[in-house]
Structure formats: structure tokens, C-alpha cells
Amino acid sequence: MRIPYKYFSLLLLVSLFVGCSSHDDEGLQTVDMPVRIAIPTGNMVMRAYGDPGTYETFQLPRYIYLFLVTTHTHNGVTTKTVQRPLSHTLSADKWEKKLGAQTAFQVAGTDSLYVYTGDIHVMLPKDRTSGEVYCAVSPVELDISDHGYPQTEEAVKNVTFNFKADASGSYDFLKDIYTSPYNYKIGGKYYGEVTDYATDYPSVDMVLYHVAARLDLDWNVAPAIQPNVRLSGISVSDLKKENCYLFRPMENDGAGANTYTYDLPVNIGNQWYGRHYFYIIPYKNGGEFPIRLQMRKNGSTVNKLQQVNIQIAKTSPVFTPWMYGQIAINNGWTE
Incomplete structure (x- = not known):
């Protein structure tokens, strides 16, 4: 199998506006910090790669998970603490579409942005010297490790989540989970570092990216063998769904014991050739991304297994x- 790939990331935007607390003239005061996050609308409805007749749609997130790591000094002693995580339900009617050129966010071309205009307050402590924000958003509630309350900066970076199929048996929501990668740096610094943290006017602007990878597969049965070989099923198995890194999406190691299988929609219309894409949690096994395919032909209940290490x-x-692979069946089929 030949599997080239392209990077695929989706930018996300949520504006978090806050008010300032009252203060006097002596030193830093406790303040509410504005955090802004944005998503280009061009990625909310887009055409599939290589398929000009198909659209891909995304859901706007409903839940936000924000962790603030603060470095502060008190009586000459410097410590780092993790503020109680912000967990908030986003209101659908608070999203507003704006032209990217009319915002402070850098976007390509004339893309528009969805801006969240609801008030979300992030309280900062006194005696602060620096701070970092780690943020994720999702259309579904996430089952987060440490009961959602990591106690140290390293624990925040290592937060994991589990997921299961929704009520319809679908995992499509994976494509709508976005995060701030812990190792993304701008100008040599983590991009979630708060600007002007040690002042009374701190702020942070962030874009969020896909936590899942896109797996794009097409299949083709050679015309010469089509009278005898018609695909009746293609499955991708051993997919990860537990202990998935939230802020380290490219550092998952192994699928774990409890996995799931994704069945591609093979039918009479695409039994010889077709294409389908979906989202998975990527993981490495010895430096490679393993993809396990199970294929069935007409009249057979036996799966033909093929392990592909990408x-x-x-x-x-x-x-x-964004991983793209071709399944080419050119010869006869043996069970």
C-alpha cells in the first residue's frame, strides 16, 4: 500500500471575555483574564481532499476544558500551581461569524471566523510572574484522567481521555475535538504562554488543532478480476480509544487492550472502487503507525487480514x- 499523507489541522476560535476586578494601587491584584480561541469557517464546511463533489462538515464545540499553570512568588518563594480547571458549556447562540480580516487573528485569504462571544472568566492570583494555558474543546463531554484535576504542570501535559461510540454507534465526533499541543512554540516559547501575565492586563490568544488524525482510504479492484471479486466489507481494527493524550496528540504509544473497529461503508455502489475518510487517534508502535485492515469478498464470511505499518x-x-492510502487488488483472491 502506498500511503502519502498531508498535514491536516483545523483552527478553532472561542472568544473569552472577562471583566476586571476592583483593585488598589499596591502591587498586582487578582484579575479576570481574557482568553481568545478561534476557528476559520472554511474548515467547518469543506470539500474532501480529491473529491470536489463531497462536503465535510464539522460541529461547533460545546465544552471547553482550560487549565492554567501559574508561576508565582510569595515571601521570596517561587512555586508553580495548577488552577482549578475551567469546565464550561458553550452556548450555540453565542457563536458569531466574522471576517478574518476584521479580527486580530491571522488567517489565510478571506476566511471568516466563528467567534464565541459569551463571557468566560479565568481568575488569576496575586503575586504572579508567568502563566501558561492548556485548552481543549469538544462537542461531547470528555472522560479526563485524574478526575479532571491534574495537580502539577507535568500532569496537565499528560492528561488523557477515554471515549466510546455515541448513541448511534458513531465515532464521528473525534474530528470535532481540538486542543493546544503542549510542544507548539511560536518565537521559541509555548504558544499558550500568557502575555503581560505579571501586569493587571494579561491576555492570551490561541488557536486549537485536531486531536485526531484523518485516515483517507480508497480501494480499487482491477477490472480483469471484477467478475469474481467484489468487496463486501472493509474494516480498520485495533483503533485506540482509551488513555489518549489530550495535549500530546502525536505521542500516543500503543493502542492499549481495549480497542474498537471501524467499518467502511462498502455497498453495491462501491464494491469495486470507492473512497472514504474518517478520524482516528494516531499511535506509534516501534516508530510506525499501524493500520490493520480486514477485507471480505462476495460470498465469503472470512476476513482477509492485512497489517499495514505506515x-x-x-x-x-x-x-x-492527514494520511492517504490506496488499496489496490490486482490479482486473484485467496482465503
């Missing part, structure tokens, strides 16, 4: 990739 030599260590 070596992604040029992928980013920060952003999850």
Missing part, C-alpha cells in the same frame, strides 16, 4: 497528520 517520515511532532 512510516510517516516527514510528519510534524506537533500536529496530527
Whole structure:
């Protein structure tokens, strides 16, 4: 199988506006900090790669998970603390579409942005010297490790989540979970570092990216063998769904014991050739991304198994990739 890939990341935007607390003239005061996060609308409804007749749609997130790591000094002693995580339900009617050129966010071309205009307050402590924000948003509630309350900065970076199929048996919501990768740096610094933290006017602007990778597969049965070989099923198995890193999406190691299988929609209309894409949590096994295919032909209940290890030599260590693979069946089929 030949599997080139492209990076695929989606930018997300939520504006978090806050008010300032009252203060006097002596030193830093406790304040509410504005955090802004944005998503280009061009990625909310887009055409599939290589398929000009198909649209891909995304859901706007409903839940936000924000962790603030503060470095502060008191009586000459410097410590780091993790503020109680912000967990908030986003209101659908608070999203507003705006032209990217009319905002402070850098977007390509004339893309518009969805801006969240509801008030979300992030309280900062006194005696602060620096701070970092780690943020994730999702259309569904996430089952987060440490009961959602990591106690140290390293624990925040190592937060994991589990998921299961929704009521319809679908995992499509994976494509709508976005995060701030812990190792994404701008100007040599983590991009979630708060600006002017040690002042009374701190702020942070962030874009969020896919926590899942896009797996894009097409299949083709050679015309010469089509009278005898018609695909009746293609499945991708051993997919990860537990202990998935939230802020380290490219550092998952192994699928774990409890996995799931994704069945591609093979039917009479695409039994010889077709294409389908979906989202998975990428994980490495010995430096490779393993993909396990199960295929069935007409009149058979036996799965033909094929293990494919994808070596992604040029992928980013920060952003999850867009992986494209071709399944070519050119010869006869043996069970």
C-alpha cells in the first residue's frame, strides 16, 4: 500500500471575555483574564481532499476544558500551581461569524471566523510572574484522567481521555475535538504562554488543532478480476480509544487492550472502487503507525487480514497528520 499523507489541522476560535476586578494601587491584584480561541469557517464546511463533489462538515464545540499553570512568588518563594480547571458549556447562540480580516487573528485569504462571544472568566492570583494555558474543546463531554484535576504542570501535559461510540454507534465526533499541543512554540516559547501575565492586563490568544488524525482510504479492484471479486466489507481494527493524550496528540504509544473497529461503508455502489475518510487517534508502535485492515469478498464470511505499518517520515511532532492510502487488488483472491 502506498500511503502519502498531508498535514491536516483545523483552527478553532472561542472568544473569552472577562471583566476586571476592583483593585488598589499596591502591587498586582487578582484579575479576570481574557482568553481568545478561534476557528476559520472554511474548515467547518469543506470539500474532501480529491473529491470536489463531497462536503465535510464539522460541529461547533460545546465544552471547553482550560487549565492554567501559574508561576508565582510569595515571601521570596517561587512555586508553580495548577488552577482549578475551567469546565464550561458553550452556548450555540453565542457563536458569531466574522471576517478574518476584521479580527486580530491571522488567517489565510478571506476566511471568516466563528467567534464565541459569551463571557468566560479565568481568575488569576496575586503575586504572579508567568502563566501558561492548556485548552481543549469538544462537542461531547470528555472522560479526563485524574478526575479532571491534574495537580502539577507535568500532569496537565499528560492528561488523557477515554471515549466510546455515541448513541448511534458513531465515532464521528473525534474530528470535532481540538486542543493546544503542549510542544507548539511560536518565537521559541509555548504558544499558550500568557502575555503581560505579571501586569493587571494579561491576555492570551490561541488557536486549537485536531486531536485526531484523518485516515483517507480508497480501494480499487482491477477490472480483469471484477467478475469474481467484489468487496463486501472493509474494516480498520485495533483503533485506540482509551488513555489518549489530550495535549500530546502525536505521542500516543500503543493502542492499549481495549480497542474498537471501524467499518467502511462498502455497498453495491462501491464494491469495486470507492473512497472514504474518517478520524482516528494516531499511535506509534516501534516508530510506525499501524493500520490493520480486514477485507471480505462476495460470498465469503472470512476476513482477509492485512497489517499495514505506515512510516510517516516527514510528519510534524506537533500536529496530527492527514494520511492517504490506496488499496489496490490486482490479482486473484485467496482465503
